[in-house]
Amino acid sequence: MNIELINTGTELMLGAVLNTHQPWMCRVLAGHGYLVARQAAIPDDSKNIREAVREALSRADLVITTGGLGPTSDDLTRDLIAELLGRKLKLDASVMAHIESFFAGRKRVMPASSKVQALVPEGATVLPNLHGTAPGLLLEVSPGQFRQSDGPSFLIMLPGPPRELRPMFIEVVVPWLKRQFPQSVAFASHTFKTTGIGESLLEEAIAPSLQPLIASGLEIGYCARIGEVDVRLSARGPQANGTVEEACALVRRLAGEYIFGCNDDQLEAVVIRHLAERRQTLALAESCTGGFISNRLTNVSGASAVFQAGMVTYSNKAKESLLGVQPETLAKHGAVSEPVAREMAEGARARSEADFALAVTGIAGPTGGAPEKPVGTVFIALAGPQGTVVLQRLNSYDRETFKYVTSQQALELLRRTLAGISTSAS
């Protein structure tokens, strides 16, 4: 089963936007055992769209395009694909009615240009769009038209806006795919998420013991990101489940302390879950991370049961008035120091009456460094029922990466503390 994705949009080629469709669709498909063989992004111009779709149809069983179904003049996908496949476009009355009611229901005037979204290529199946105006379109392509094969191939056009595309993909495309291309070989996959250890050292720790399983079909993939390394263990065939389970047990034994979760787990959600299970609460005092840790935690549904309050105290004045940091401590040690981090955490814990409080103070840069405290210096404090610990780290990155890495270290300090794992190793 060979799937290719084509994302159209000149804005993608100008780098104006992130291509979030690709990872999202790939993740959903992988969850059902389908691996995308290729993804291409191309500008909204006739030559590139025609070429890329023709080439993909010459290789793939299923080609999925996103974008270019909108009402403006640079939306070309529907027209070009109809032409390439030799299908006429016809106004679909039910789609037209849907578009009209969509605008009426929102008390908005329908722009005249929206009418083109009701044009449907002959023989296409319309995939209803519950969250917008452009329907998705599914076309069966005869064997021989673009590639030599026994069976037909398929082309699906999906709208670009994520909140239109995503429900359509989950509710219509995936069920269709599972009917049309059922999995013939068992597939098993497990991804461990780790933090606090580099990619090479992790491989050194686990790869030798996994060798025998590789001989029987185990595949290992490492994905190193700043602040996180994923290890993906997968296998196909009748033994797939057993092989992956055995590999998981080995990895847990060899590198368990670094594993904070699996598959789609995120460190902030893991921490919220651990605290919620213990009915404990958390407060935050952030200087250099500027609300980033609060934001990560409050992305988790259910955070309100755990997260009491966050104070973003950029200025010394705010550290004093909101957290009760002593002016003398600031004067003697500076805002970026072990004693200030400690007082921030203890102040946040006392004032919020939370069980735990995390505090960070550091130099995000690009300016503000000094020889004894270079840009990237950060102190991370955790105040809890057993007392306060403070870690010092040097995170020499750009501003946004600095925030991310620091938040990862702070959340990991809390995770290790809750799990009873030594924090000196983190």
Add this chain to the structure above:
Amino acid sequence: MNIELINTGTELMLGAVLNTHQPWMCRVLAGHGYLVARQAAIPDDSKNIREAVREALSRADLVITTGGLGPTSDDLTRDLIAELLGRKLKLDASVMAHIESFFAGRKRVMPASSKVQALVPEGATVLPNLHGTAPGLLLEVSPGQFRQSDGPSFLIMLPGPPRELRPMFIEVVVPWLKRQFPQSVAFASHTFKTTGIGESLLEEAIAPSLQPLIASGLEIGYCARIGEVDVRLSARGPQANGTVEEACALVRRLAGEYIFGCNDDQLEAVVIRHLAERRQTLALAESCTGGFISNRLTNVSGASAVFQAGMVTYSNKAKESLLGVQPETLAKHGAVSEPVAREMAEGARARSEADFALAVTGIAGPTGGAPEKPVGTVFIALAGPQGTVVLQRLNSYDRETFKYVTSQQALELLRRTLAGISTSAS
């Protein structure tokens, strides 16, 4: 000049990570007038890498690959490309010395696997990696080996980690590109960033007046995202600058109130700049956005001159103790209400002594809605020297989109107030 990008990584095809290389490289190239014709992402397997590189070399003047140069067993790019081009790999002594000193300088043990990163294909130019171990590699491909053309084509392999790739791209690849492929035709481009108006209505407002310029070569591209629509005006040829300037003047006249910036501008940076110019300060009181607005503002270098303090007050208790919201107001109107938003903004302004304070309180969902206050309901208050205004909005999105849209509306309320534009229209 035809450029193609190939990003390798099975993790990309599993959707485990966002492809941030593509937009970043495209944006840098577009800034120098080079448009990427195609970008492909493929898994780390020999068949796909070989096919995709061969196909790209059959079309493009320049193929750039990222990833697959690391030390682990799934890093295949270097080997496969050397094989495809018929070049032998040789250990490069200077690269080896760099790798050894890289680990020594960080007081880390060099993993044995790192040695493969010193293997260089015959005839390749080594692009030094100042922030990691794998060098970039530049290869000239003879005309006729993969495509019929008069001149050679080129292949550049770059390492995957962004902080290794980005400086190498800016400092080495772009200068080389400008020498090797100087721009023959003038190119001009300008992108307006707007918020508070939809894509179709924006096109209706500006497109009719732009028609005469389209006849003389103007291209218009719209990029609609939640909370933001970009309009890109571009042209090529000797009249490019004049055409784009004239188009810009028209768009400013017809839709100026919605324009918050241009090109890479971000709303948070625009707001910080306006406040800094007026030497005014800002405080935040966030409930449902949970620190997201603080985080956006503190991503801007220089935010510390403007941003006094942020309070993330999820619980009623925190709204009372940190902001001075009256218990009776909470009891009578509920936490998500016009009076509470007003008291939050006024409390944050008074306690921080900032010139302005923004406050948001709402229901991010997925739970917590009620018939009279459905999920997505939000009140946004701005307290300032002229008094307090409160907007009510209904942002019916998933949790993270809700935070983004709400933050956009809050920052836009502040931008309009600072610019003296009516806020009822926003």
